[in-house]
Amino acid sequence: MQVTFLGTSSGVPTRARNVSAVALRLPQRAELWLFDCGEGTQHQFMRSDLRVSQLRRIFVTHMHGDHVFGLPGLLASLGMAGNCRGVDLYGPDPLPDFLESALRTSSTRIGYPLRTHPVREAAQQGRVLLDDGDLLVRSAPLTHRIPAYAYRVDQKPRPGHFNVDKARELGIPPGPVYADLKAGLTVTLEDGRIIRGDTLTGPARPGCSVVYCTDTVFCEAAVELAQGADLLIHESTFAHAEADMAFQRQHSTSTMAAQTAALAGVKQLVLTHLSPRYVAGNAFTPEDLLEEARAIFANTLVARDFLSVDVSPA
Numbered sequence: 001m002q003v004t005f006l007g008t009s010s011g012v013p014t015r016a017r018n019v020s021a022v023a024l025r026l027p028q029r030a031e032l033w034l035f036d037c038g039e040g041t042q043h044q045f046m047r048s049d050l051r052v053s054q055l056r057r058i059f060v061t062h063m064h065g066d067h068v069f070g071l072p073g074l075l076a077s078l079g080m081a082g083n084c085r086g087v088d089l090y091g092p093d094p095l096p097d098f099l100e101s102a103l104r105t106s107s108t109r110i111g112y113p114l115r116t117h118p119v120r121e122a123a124q125q126g127r128v129l130l131d132d133g134d135l136l137v138r139s140a141p142l143t144h145r146i147p148a149y150a151y152r153v154d155q156k157p158r159p160g161h162f163n164v165d166k167a168r169e170l171g172i173p174p175g176p177v178y179a180d181l182k183a184g185l186t187v188t189l190e191d192g193r194i195i196r197g198d199t200l201t202g203p204a205r206p207g208c209s210v211v212y213c214t215d216t217v218f219c220e221a222a223v224e225l226a227q228g229a230d231l232l233i234h235e236s237t238f239a240h241a242e243a244d245m246a247f248q249r250q251h252s253t254s255t256m257a258a259q260t261a262a263l264a265g266v267k268q269l270v271l272t273h274l275s276p277r278y279v280a281g282n283a284f285t286p287e288d289l290l291e292e293a294r295a296i297f298a299n300t301l302v303a304r305d306f307l308s309v310d311v312s313p314a
């Protein structure tokens with residue numbers, strides 16, 4: 001999997017940072033998933049090497065404008081391109097109303113299947129939101145001024161490597177039987193020998209996992225959802241010195257993000273959703289936020305627009 005940040009500013013865009021959007025590239029299936037869709041996300045797609053035609057699913061964390069104002073435009077453009085096979089949208093309860101109203105009042109016709117899926121109940125009950133056979137998505141309620149949801153994508157464990165050489169050495173004739181053995185089944189050969197698949201395959205290979213957590217003040221639900229993840233993308237709107245403001249606006253500081261990463265035992269943390277105030281000339285810069293987080297959780301990066309991070313299992 002590969003994650004690309006398309007927007008890393010909170011609230012309003014700046015010259016260097018657009019508002020929230022994160023793309024998850026799934027190269028094995030030529031598919032893209034998108035997390036949040038701030039205004040201008042379709043422009044960010046054009047400036048990246050991602051192909052918007054591969055967009056298959058969109059997950060929305062909450063209904064604040066800097067996370068959803070890009071949706072109507074992006075969805076309309078996908079329709080005009082004429083090659084969209086359909087998009088599934090996951091998000092808070094008001095999402096269908098917002099979209100329906102924006103599309104209807106602007107006489108926008110979406111010429112492809114657009115399905116919306118509410119996440120509230122699945123998030124509250126800890127149920128799986130999506131299982132497509134290979135990937136599993138779960139969600140958890142965050143602590144923000146309005147309902148907000150974090151998402152976790154887990155790739156299921158893949159079967160171990162099949163030892164073809166060993167199978168040949170044993171004189172197992174090539175054919176469909178190899179597929180059965182590869183799947184770990186026990187087969188009886190024509191000569192009567194019984195061969196167990198697990199003697200020819202290595203241990204199951206763990207899949208990788210990504211958690212996207214915004215907007216929220218520090219909360220236990222995020223720690224729980226992120227347990228052991230390979231990558232945690234966490235909002236870091238404020239510097240540690242501005243914790244009062246973070247609590248007041250229900251956002252995180254760099255140190256809250258790092259504490260979540262440390263408590264959840266993730267492998268890597270990327271800070272995003274930075275306040276637009278943190279530019280050169282301000283008392284704090286993104287590098288200061290990074291340093292604050294690294295003092296608590298060393299393996300941390302601060303996102304910038306178009307940063308790509310490869311995620312592979314440990």
Ligand code: ZN
Nearest residue numbers: 062064144215
């Ligand atoms: Zn928000």
